[in-house]
Amino acid sequence: MKHYPDPLALVDVALFTIREGRLALLLATRRNRDEPYCGALALPGGVIHVDEDEDAQDAARRVVRTKLGIDPPYLEQLYTFSGRLRDPRRWSLSVAYYSLVPQQVLEATHIEGLEFVPVDALPKLPFDHDAIAAMAIRRLRGKSTYSSLLTFLLPQAFTLPELHAVYEQVTGSNTNIAAFRKKVLDEGMIEPTGQRRTGGQHRAPDLYRRKGAGLQELKRTI
Amino acid sequence: MKHYPDPLALVDVALFTIREGRLALLLATRRNRDEPYCGALALPGGVIHVDEDEDAQDAARRVVRTKLGIDPPYLEQLYTFSGRLRDPRRWSLSVAYYSLVPQQVLEATHIEGLEFVPVDALPKLPFDHDAIAAMAIRRLRGKSTYSSLLTFLLPQAFTLPELHAVYEQVTGSNTNIAAFRKKVLDEGMIEPTGQRRTGGQHRAPDLYRRKGAGLQELKRTI
Numbered sequence: 001m002k003h004y005p006d007p008l009a010l011v012d013v014a015l016f017t018i019r020e021g022r023l024a025l026l027l028a029t030r031r032n033r034d035e036p037y038c039g040a041l042a043l044p045g046g047v048i049h050v051d052e053d054e055d056a057q058d059a060a061r062r063v064v065r066t067k068l069g070i071d072p073p074y075l076e077q078l079y080t081f082s083g084r085l086r087d088p089r090r091w092s093l094s095v096a097y098y099s100l101v102p103q104q105v106l107e108a109t110h111i112e113g114l115e116f117v118p119v120d121a122l123p124k125l126p127f128d129h130d131a132i133a134a135m136a137i138r139r140l141r142g143k144s145t146y147s148s149l150l151t152f153l154l155p156q157a158f159t160l161p162e163l164h165a166v167y168e169q170v171t172g173s174n175t176n177i178a179a180f181r182k183k184v185l186d187e188g189m190i191e192p193t194g195q196r197r198t199g200g201q202h203r204a205p206d207l208y209r210r211k212g213a214g215l216q217e218l219k220r221t222i
Numbered sequence: 223m224k225h226y227p228d229p230l231a232l233v234d235v236a237l238f239t240i241r242e243g244r245l246a247l248l249l250a251t252r253r254n255r256d257e258p259y260c261g262a263l264a265l266p267g268g269v270i271h272v273d274e275d276e277d278a279q280d281a282a283r284r285v286v287r288t289k290l291g292i293d294p295p296y297l298e299q300l301y302t303f304s305g306r307l308r309d310p311r312r313w314s315l316s317v318a319y320y321s322l323v324p325q326q327v328l329e330a331t332h333i334e335g336l337e338f339v340p341v342d343a344l345p346k347l348p349f350d351h352d353a354i355a356a357m358a359i360r361r362l363r364g365k366s367t368y369s370s371l372l373t374f375l376l377p378q379a380f381t382l383p384e385l386h387a388v389y390e391q392v393t394g395s396n397t398n399i400a401a402f403r404k405k406v407l408d409e410g411m412i413e414p415t416g417q418r419r420t421g422g423q424h425r426a427p428d429l430y431r432r433k434g435a436g437l438q439e440l441k442r443t444i
Contacts, residue, residue: 004271006228009315048304049226050313055305080302080317082270083277091272093231095302095315 007082008092011059012045012129014078014136015068015099017106018153022118023140023170025133028067029113030126036088037126041115043133045094060097067114068106072099074152074215078136086128094127098136100152144170146218148189151210157193159205160184189216229304230314233281234267234351236300236358237290237321239328240375244340245362245392247355250289251335252348258310259348263337265355267316282319289336290328294321296374296437300358308350316349320358322374366392368440370411373432379415381427382406411438 015026027041044067046059053059057077064072075097082093106116117123119137124130143149150166151158163184164177184190191211196204210216237248249263266289268281275281279299286294297319304315328338339345341359346352365371372388373380385406386399406412413433418426432438 004269004273007231007270007272009229009231047226048229048313048315050229050306051226056302056315057304077301079299080278082279082317084272091270093270093278093315093317095304 005091008087008090009048010045010087010092010094011048011056011063012043012081012094012096012132013060013063013072013075013099014043014096014133015064015072015101016119016136016140016153017101017116018103018166018169019116019118021165021169022120023137024116024118025122025136026067027115027117027123027125031113040126041117041123042126043096043129056095057097060095060099064099067111068101069111070101070105072101073105074100074149078132078139081128081132094132096132096136098139100140100149102153102155104155141171143217148184148210148212148216151190152215157195157197157207157209159197159207161205163190163208187216187218227313230309230312231270232267232309232314232316233270233278233285234265234303234316234318234354235282235285235294235297235321236265236318236355237286237294237323238341238358238362238375239323239338240325240388240391241338241340243387243391244342245359246338246340247344247358248289249337249339249345249347253335262348263339263345264348265318265351278317279319282317282321286321289333290323292323292327294323295327296322296371300354300361303350303354316354318354318358320361322362322371324375324377326377363393365439370406370432370434370438373412374437379417379419379429379431381419381429383427385412385430409438409440 017024026044028044030038030040030042032038044063046063048059053062060075078096078098080093080095084091086092122133144167150170153166154162160181164180168174188211190208193207193209195207197207198204239246248266250266252260252262252264266285268285270281275284282297300318300320302315302317306313308314344355366389372392375388376384382403386402390396410433412430415429415431417429419429420426
């Protein structure tokens with residue numbers, strides 16, 4: 001039976017956070033002289049380490065841990081990009097993931113060679129990372145309207161205006177906050193913690209948390 | 223820099239059709255003596271042919287063409303399954319696709335070693351094909367409620383009762399046909415062809431077609 005050479009197998013991660021009120025993507029300067037586009041800003045990623053990584057998700061988790069020193073609170077497979085031409089080395093496939101990290105978790109991180117770039121100001125990226133980033137942004141925007149996904153961009157306890165501001169920033173829409181409050185509460189995406197934010201100059205606002213540990217998705221029916 | 227061996231790179235396809243009014247999946251008897259589970263029924267698939275396949279989707283298309291002699295009218299990437307243990311050969315990843323083919327296209331096909339098995343009567347499958355099939359069924363059911371996906375299980379021109387029957391079969395739900403008709407027409411998933419089905423004993427019913435060549439998805443907003 002004919003033997004076919006194996007493709008190059010990689011993972012790439014589109015890691016989102018909020019920086020200065022704007023949705024931003026993590027870009028990393030490519031440092032490995034053995035690899036293409038050394039010196040360029042790109043999505044963090046790399047080849048699967050078959051001797052260390054249990055699966056592709058584990059490889060993506062390792063990439064985030066290596067770059068940021070944290071385990072990503074939310075990491076989901078996005079799509080697998082593949083083909084003869086996407087990588088100058090050879091036929092390759094990259095299992096792309098997207099991740100959401102609250103800015104508070106990252107405020108400590110000022111790591112050499114890492115940048116958080118607003119998604120509306122991304123530079124031209126190497127490989128097909130423009131397409132990966134664009135799909136990740138579409139997925140994030142799409143899921144924002146029918147899941148608790150955006151709560152992963154916020155600390156464990158947040159106010160409704162904070163969630164609403166992130167929603168408007170990510171989706172680029174203007175939504176009446178009362179309608180937004182009703183929707184996210186009616187749909188059981190979030191719940192009150194029973195605490196209030198203290199120390200503010202205004203009347204201390206109620207704090208909320210994501211309902212359930214994982215992602216809540218709306219049931220859609222006819 | 224350390225070199226890592228490449229994983230085995232495969233594609234697998236969950237191909238759906240309607241057989242005798244039931245949602246069914248294509249299973250193929252594994253025939254290659256060099257490969258594991260020879261003789262077992264499994265999802266059709268195989269290694270990526272880097273010298274022939276432009277990308278993973280092209281590899282999946284080749285798998286369907288090889289098995290059924292047709293180009294799948296609808297083929298979409300499902301998820302990439304990967305890991306150290308899923309394939310007895312070595313660390314592997316399989317880019318899984320799902321496909322929908324109208325039964326009329328397949329009525330001719332009685333190919334040795336191929337079976338269309340109702341999704342509620344699947345045998346235990348090798349590798350992690352149980353998980354691939356289960357996710358494909360979930361995706362199909364989920365998308366059925368907010369897209370024109372199910373029209374790909376029907377011929378180009380179909381009646382509303384035919385679409386409604388497929389919807390109820392796939393989702394396992396009972397929906398009032400008038401409400402269903404209103405939804406699919408209001409949402410612009412389908413449109414009348416202006417023709418009627420002739421030759422029936424009843425009053426000839428109106429024929430409809432999918433609106434637009436590709437998949438129509440509903441916009442979801444707050």
